[in-house]
Amino acid sequence: MTYLAKPKLHHPTLPKNKLGYTRRDYEGKVSTLCAGCGHDSISAALIQAFWELDVEPHRVAKLSGIGCSSKTPDYFLGNSHGFNTVHGRMPSVLTGANLANRDLIYLGVSGDGDSASIGLGQFAHVMRRGVNMTYILENNGVYGLTKGQFSATADMGSKSKRGQVNTDSAVDTISLALIMGASFVARSFSGDKAQLVPLIKAAIAHQGAAFIDVISPCVAFNNHPGSTKSYDYIREHNEAVNRLDFWPSREAITIDYSEGGLIEVPQHDGSILKLRKLDADYDPRDRIVALEHVARAAEKGEVLTGLLYVHAEAQDLHAHLNTYAVPLNKLGEKELCPGAGVLEKINAALR
Amino acid sequence: MKRIEAVNDFVVKFANINGSGSASANELFAKSFLRMGIPVSPRNIFPSNIQGLPTWYEVRVTERGWLGRRGGVDLMVAMNPQTWNQDVKEIEPGGYLFYDDTRPLPSSKFRPDIHVIGMPLTEMCNAHYTDARERQLFKNIIYVGALAAMIGIEPGVIAELIGEQYKGKEKLLKPNVNAFQMGYHYAQEKLKDALGLKARRADAVGDKIFIDGNSAAALGCVYGGASVCAWYPITPSSSLAEAFQRYCSRLRVDKETGRNKFAIVQAEDELASIGIVVGAGWNGARAFTATSGPGVSLMTEFIGLAYFAEIPATIINVQRGGPSTGMPTRTQQADVISCAYASHGDTKHVLLFPEDPRECFEFAAQALDLADRLQTPVFVMTDLDIGMNQRLCKPFEWDDARRYDRGKVMTADELEAGKDFGRYLDVDGDGIPYRTYPGTHPKRGAYFTRGTTKNAYAAYSEAGPDYVYNVQRLLKKFETAKTLVPKALLTASKEPARFGAIYYGSTSPAMAEALEALAAKGIFVNALRVRAFPFQDEIFDFVQSHSKVFVIEQNRDAQLKTLLVNDAGINPVSLISVLHYDGTPITARFITEEISQIVTALNVRPIKKDKAA
Numbered sequence A: 001m002t003y004l005a006k007p008k009l010h011h012p013t014l015p016k017n018k019l020g021y022t023r024r025d026y027e028g029k030v031s032t033l034c035a036g037c038g039h040d041s042i043s044a045a046l047i048q049a050f051w052e053l054d055v056e057p058h059r060v061a062k063l064s065g066i067g068c069s070s071k072t073p074d075y076f077l078g079n080s081h082g083f084n085t086v087h088g089r090m091p092s093v094l095t096g097a098n099l100a101n102r103d104l105i106y107l108g109v110s111g112d113g114d115s116a117s118i119g120l121g122q123f124a125h126v127m128r129r130g131v132n133m134t135y136i137l138e139n140n141g142v143y144g145l146t147k148g149q150f151s152a153t154a155d156m157g158s159k160s161k162r163g164q165v166n167t168d169s170a171v172d173t174i175s176l177a178l179i180m181g182a183s184f185v186a187r188s189f190s191g192d193k194a195q196l197v198p199l200i201k202a203a204i205a206h207q208g209a210a211f212i213d214v215i216s217p218c219v220a221f222n223n224h225p226g227s228t229k230s231y232d233y234i235r236e237h238n239e240a241v242n243r244l245d246f247w248p249s250r251e252a253i254t255i256d257y258s259e260g261g262l263i264e265v266p267q268h269d270g271s272i273l274k275l276r277k278l279d280a281d282y283d284p285r286d287r288i289v290a291l292e293h294v295a296r297a298a299e300k301g302e303v304l305t306g307l308l309y310v311h312a313e314a315q316d317l318h319a320h321l322n323t324y325a326v327p328l329n330k331l332g333e334k335e336l337c338p339g340a341g342v343l344e345k346i347n348a349a350l351r
Numbered sequence B: 001m002k003r004i005e006a007v008n009d010f011v012v013k014f015a016n017i018n019g020s021g022s023a024s025a026n027e028l029f030a031k032s033f034l035r036m037g038i039p040v041s042p043r044n045i046f047p048s049n050i051q052g053l054p055t056w057y058e059v060r061v062t063e064r065g066w067l068g069r070r071g072g073v074d075l076m077v078a079m080n081p082q083t084w085n086q087d088v089k090e091i092e093p094g095g096y097l098f099y100d101d102t103r104p105l106p107s108s109k110f111r112p113d114i115h116v117i118g119m120p121l122t123e124m125c126n127a128h129y130t131d132a133r134e135r136q137l138f139k140n141i142i143y144v145g146a147l148a149a150m151i152g153i154e155p156g157v158i159a160e161l162i163g164e165q166y167k168g169k170e171k172l173l174k175p176n177v178n179a180f181q182m183g184y185h186y187a188q189e190k191l192k193d194a195l196g197l198k199a200r201r202a203d204a205v206g207d208k209i210f211i212d213g214n215s216a217a218a219l220g221c222v223y224g225g226a227s228v229c230a231w232y233p234i235t236p237s238s239s240l241a242e243a244f245q246r247y248c249s250r251l252r253v254d255k256e257t258g259r260n261k262f263a264i265v266q267a268e269d270e271l272a273s274i275g276i277v278v279g280a281g282w283n284g285a286r287a288f289t290a291t292s293g294p295g296v297s298l299m300t301e302f303i304g305l306a307y308f309a310e311i312p313a314t315i316i317n318v319q320r321g322g323p324s325t326g327m328p329t330r331t332q333q334a335d336v337i338s339c340a341y342a343s344h345g346d347t348k349h350v351l352l353f354p355e356d357p358r359e360c361f362e363f364a365a366q367a368l369d370l371a372d373r374l375q376t377p378v379f380v381m382t383d384l385d386i387g388m389n390q391r392l393c394k395p396f397e398w399d400d401a402r403r404y405d406r407g408k409v410m411t412a413d414e415l416e417a418g419k420d421f422g423r424y425l426d427v428d429g430d431g432i433p434y435r436t437y438p439g440t441h442p443k444r445g446a447y448f449t450r451g452t453t454k455n456a457y458a459a460y461s462e463a464g465p466d467y468v469y470n471v472q473r474l475l476k477k478f479e480t481a482k483t484l485v486p487k488a489l490l491t492a493s494k495e496p497a498r499f500g501a502i503y504y505g506s507t508s509p510a511m512a513e514a515l516e517a518l519a520a521k522g523i524f525v526n527a528l529r530v531r532a533f534p535f536q537d538e539i540f541d542f543v544q545s546h547s548k549v550f551v552i553e554q555n556r557d558a559q560l561k562t563l564l565v566n567d568a569g570i571n572p573v574s575l576i577s578v579l580h581y582d583g584t585p586i587t588a589r590f591i592t593e594e595i596s597q598i599v600t601a602l603n604v605r606p607i608k609k610d611k612a613a
């Protein structure tokens, strides 16, 4: 829980974007996540991206599933409508919302349990359909909200806080999105603001299914036996009392590294995450190349970050369905009802 | 031997093989009566199969206009050797068996108390056609020709129907007409007086239309302003979504731009279809899904969310026998409870019960209004019997002055003017709060939609009083729903009656006929057709004013009765269930017999015509 209350009044010197809004205008309620949770860093990046893009906050619709990650839409863009839907089914609700009004910007926020476990089917199908949206998966490899069970993105061999070893292989959401037809696919790290903010901006600008998998460490539940001393201590304490009642308060991990570079990021649990930023001359226009890059990096135990694939002229679901330019939710009787005269003809043909 | 003689009042049943092209020929046969002014009521009895399994088509010819299934068969057109024994058994004593006698059958294959009419159909086809497909297809038309001659269907009527069917496809028209004439002439010559069942031109059809309930409901969705449809194929509902697609391509494409004023998504499953509907409803478009029982089961989590988060959604449930590997091609009214109380937590939902295609049209359009007005899921509870069979019904009507009821939606101007917006606040005392569409106003009216952890202003709250306020308001809203849903309709007995009967949905035509049959026996019954849930007080009063009330249903567990007891506070002692649930549509004969037996058992002397009970 972030206890710092936000000052009510806007500081007169806060910078404004083209619409005259300060970053504050893109904030939401005070976060209730654990201090240092990667998800909060992603919310901050979203605020920054929307502010920089000069998007009118109320023209965004935020939809999420269930989980710590899915709670976050309440913590940014307070003047946008938000919808905390059901676990793993945000994609379908977003699809329906998008069909109803093609003029808004759609942001989907999900977790790895939400998207890769219970919601794997909807995740795959929303990409196939090319729904015009920015889909952010806040990937921590665990179920945060239900307290530390494995999700389907947990690495094989990793150990949960309760000591179980994961024997299932991990779902790679990036490869899946690529195969399913997402037209913008990127991966980043919650603490890498320099990389994440531009990626989010590009995803919002993209007119098709844009997917960003953001690795987002969970300070509470990513625990391995080989973790730092204090963490071990906490684990032992929790085991001794046989309940999870003591939470470490931590700083969010932040990083900054150059294109093409490799960075080893120590996680809260003491493990090392190896992030490899794509080279500056990487060409993201080839889907097959992207798939191969991801697979090769995985073989080396590295996680590739950056914009892996973009198809700039992608068509979205509205193009596929050839829908009317005016949003469907603005159409009334005049446009939708064929009227009594036509009905008479229909009756006549049924005799 | 007895010989059934009847004019404009008999049942013909066709036993065919699925996928043999018999469906269109049989429909031609049924429609020819309508063109002669004689009502018919046809029913498909078909397997869950595309090709090869037995399928039946039953046509009740009924000048009186009884559109329920009668039960019993006067003429069996036995074209399927697989089901021969069973088909022969079904014929009423003195009835007729029509069959292909190209290969003669031993007399043990027949019954002594029926009249057998043979015609060498295969032989005739083999003589006239070389192509195997043509031999099969035209065999069907040839028997229609023969039946027309024997029954006295005017050949001009059939020619006209064939002409309409093959309009613009002249290459097909001629051979069909020829095949028809081949059969017609053969029977005129050789089978002139073989049948005692006759058609005589009448004037009992009037301006009625002939359509299946699924198409009618789809058209209702077009007229009612649905612009988003998401669905997943499941018998018997698939043809509804397909009909919506068909009507939309005709009626909803913008002339200038060629673009669609609708969006239809065949989703990956029912979870996604209802998710799409909920998303579209949340965002202010009218949306619906069509499904059947197993689909509703998958949708229940979302239905709960839509109930608590107050999001309009229209769900058309074309009921069938459950479960998923159950009787997908048989009819039942067995999802009443599962829909009325669908989902976790304290939930209940509005249900509408159409009786025929005309009400499928009306209720589908009305459901879209109700969903918006009440901000909640609304079910249209049709079934296979109405949905997948063509039924004669009153023509569709639409008043061009009618406006869609979009419910309580706060506009940008109202927000700008400073109107108080509490998403879950009961400002009008009817339990219905105001909502805003996403994107309405830059600074006001936005809120975060979630289940129940909220206060009246949609802020996060787990406080008990907030929860209670909210769910009590939902109850009040359900009370309001009573004033908006279609009222129950009374058919008063001609004589004062101490018995009542409650029925709903596709039971209607059988009930109407049963009431007349019962009255003829001196059993007088006031009948109330329930058209919606929640129940209005009139239903309670109806039960109160009768000593016993029969509740006629097409399910095993007396589901509507359970709802009446549970939700309308009706004393179960006053209710007697009459239940039909073998998967075939309920018949007047069944209702009449059941009620007569119960009345006798109750030791109530049948009432003489001139005496009131």
Ligand SMILES: Cc1ncc(C[n+]2csc(CCOP(=O)(O)OP(=O)(O)O)c2C)c(N)n1
Binding pocket: A066, A067, A068, A069, A070, A087, A110, A111, A112, A113, A114, A115, A138, A140, A142, A143, A144, A145, A146, A151
């Ligand atoms: C149908 C259903 N089953 C189970 C749950 C319980 N549940 C809530 S959140 C969650 C896991 C969330 O994990 P993830 O999506 O990774 O989000 P995180 O909390 O890690 O951000 C589960 C299983 C639920 N809400 N709904």
Ligand code: SF4
Binding pocket: A032, A033, A034, A036, A037, A038, A039, A068, A069, A140, A144, A145, A217, A218, A219, A220, A221
């Ligand atoms: S449990 Fe993990 S994911 Fe949830 S708020 Fe805490 S740190 Fe974040």
Ligand SMILES: [Mg+2]
Binding pocket: A067, A111, A112, A113, A138, A139, A140, A141, A142, A143, A144, A151
């Ligand atoms: Mg997670």
